[in-house]
Amino acid sequence: MEAINEKDDYVRKEIDKAIEHLSDKRVQHAIKVQSYIRSYVMDFLRSREYTEISPIIVSPLTDPLNHPVYDPKISAYGGDMWLTKSMIFHKQIAVQELKKICIMSPNIRLENEDRATSGRHLYEFTQIDIEALEKTREEMMDLAEDLIIYTIKRIKEEHPEELEFFKRKLPDYKKPFPKITYTEAEEKYGKDFEKKVSQLSDSPIWIVDIPLKEREFYDREYSDKPGILRDMDLVWPEGFQEASSGGEREFELSKILERIHKKDQTEEQFKWFIELAKQGIKMSCGFGIGIERFTRFVCGLEKIEDASTFPKIPGRISL
Numbered sequence: 441m442e443a444i445n446e447k448d449d450y451v452r453k454e455i456d457k458a459i460e461h462l463s464d465k466r467v468q469h470a471i472k473v474q475s476y477i478r479s480y481v482m483d484f485l486r487s488r489e490y491t492e493i494s495p496i497i498v499s500p501l502t503d504p505l506n507h508p509v510y511d512p513k514i515s516a517y518g519g520d521m522w523l524t525k526s527m528i529f530h531k532q533i534a535v536q537e538l539k540k541i542c543i544m545s546p547n548i549r550l551e552n553e554d555r556a557t558s559g560r561h562l563y564e565f566t567q568i569d570i571e572a573l574e575k576t577r578e579e580m581m582d583l584a585e586d587l588i589i590y591t592i593k594r595i596k597e598e599h600p601e602e603l604e605f606f607k608r609k610l611p612d613y614k615k616p617f618p619k620i621t622y623t624e625a626e627e628k629y630g631k632d633f634e635k636k637v638s639q640l641s642d643s644p645i646w647i648v649d650i651p652l653k654e655r656e657f658y659d660r661e662y663s664d665k666p667g668i669l670r671d672m673d674l675v676w677p678e679g680f681q682e683a684s685s686g687g688e689r690e691f692e693l694s695k696i697l698e699r700i701h702k703k704d705q706t707e708e709q710f711k712w713f714i715e716l717a718k719q720g721i722k723m724s725c726g727f728g729i730g731i732e733r734f735t736r737f738v739c740g741l742e743k744i745e746d747a748s749t750f751p752k753i754p755g756r757i758s759l
Contacts, residue, residue, distance in 0.1 A: 458750060458759045466739075469605050470747050474735040476599055478544065480591045481568050481729075488583065490542045490570065496530050497546070501712040503528045504705065506656050510550035523548040526728065528658060529713050531571040532689055535724045545569040545728070553755030559743045560681060562732060564752040570686075571726030577670045577688050580725045581646060584674060584684060585615040587729075588644060595738060608740045611642075617674070619646040622654070634673075634681055641677040648672045650687075657699040658713075660688035660723065672727070676737045683734065686727025693717040 461467055482492065500519060503526035512523040527545050535541050546566050555561040572580065592610055596603065603610065620628075620637065625647055629636040637645060650671040652661065659669045671687030690696050696717050700710060707714055735747035745751035752758050 454757070454759050461745075461751070462749065464746070466606075466741070467746050467749075469602055470735055470739050470741060471749055473595065473599070473602050473739055474731060474747060476595055476602075477591055477731060477734050477738065478568075480594045481587060482542070482544075484587050484590045485542045485568075485570065488540070490540045490572075491538050493534055493538070493541050493543050495543050495545045496524050496527050498523055499530070501529050501710070502526065504656055504703075504709070505549070506654065508552060512548055512550060525549050526567075527569055528656075529716075531569060531726055532658075532713075532721065532724055533716060535571045535573045535726075536721055540572045541570070543569040544731075551754040556753050556755045560733065560736075561754055562744055562748060562752050563754050565733075565748075566731045567728040568731060569726070569728045571724050573724050574722055575725045577648075577672055577686075577725055580686065580727060581617075581672055582615070584686075584727055584729070585613075585617055585644075588674075588683075589613055589615065591734075592738065602739075606739045606741075608738070610738065613643055617644045617646055619648055621649040622647055622651060623649065634675060635679065638675045638677060638681045639679040641675070643677055644683060645675050645677065646672050647675060652699065652702065655687075657696070657703045657705065658690055660690045661695065661699070674727075674729075676733070678737075678740075680733070680737045682730075683737065684727050684729045686725070688725045689723060691717065691721045691723045 498514060498521045500521050502522045502524050505525055514521045524547060526547055527543060531541065544566055546564065548564055550563050551561050592613065596610060618641070625633040625637055637647065648671065649668050650673065652667050652669055655669055655671060659671050662668050662670060669687055673682060674684035675681055676683045690699065696714065697707065700707060732744050732747040736744050741747055745753060750759055
């Protein structure tokens with residue numbers, strides 16, 4: 441009986457926390473801003489003839505990621521499936537026929553507990569996922585810049601009262617955004633360079649040419665720079681750090697297999713994607729922008745929890 445009471449008490453406390461969180465005026469205003477961001481992003485992408493597709497929640501194929509997370513696995517129908525960590529492989533399949541796609545994609549990444557206080561990590565979040573067939577990294581960087589400039593401009597013009605509430609003044613960012621290579625940033629600022637690059641920039645800034653050891657196997661390698669990928673990460677200024685991550689995708693079967701082995705992974709793990717590559721796929725390029733992180737930046741929030749209605753903070757069960 442005592443154990444049941446303790447459990448009931450825990451549940452009551454969590455519900456009280458959720459209600460208290462939602463009663464916070466800062467959270468309420470941030471959620472309004474997030475609603476505008478979602479709407480304006482989709483307006484922009486539809487104007488560029490992107491087709492919105494439904495998100496994938498569970499699948500036998502999901503992103504391996506390049507950092508440790510707990511894997512949420514489900515056994516059913518005689519096989520194993522995972523909750524979606526990202527739709528990277530599904531995007532590559534869908535874009536072969538649909539050409540230009542976007543998804544408001546919920547992601548589950550059960551991060552280690554040491555990320556609970558980062559102010560930037562949730563283990564359930566939404567990203568606007570974008571992919572286009574036979575587009576280069578530079579073309580997709582151009583698209584991302586236009587999307588961000590458009591979205592922020594509309595918020596400033598149509599909802600200045602929200603920015604006033606947060607005492608937030610956002611400049612009119614100009615393109616192209618500045619760029620720095622991963623190697624240059626690391627040499628200049630050390631291993632934790634992303635934070636420094638973000639703090640020192642007064643504009644969103646691209647980090648490009650990312651080493652394979654720092655990324656997953658599926659992105660495209662330079663033909664003349666072994667081990668360097670045609671990837672791009674966008675970093676928010678003012679210390680808010682990562683905004684977006686993406687790159688060109690590998691499409692040649694031999695290179696896909698070679699890189700799976702380079703990452704000490706197995707062909708069995710990615711048999712679904714390998715089968716697709718055997719049938720033949722064309723190159724695509726894409727990126728994802730975290731909606732909660734976009735909201736955090738626009739509102740100038742210290743904690744990403746304040747950009748979520750029911751924040752899932754690493755290391756604890758949340759409503």
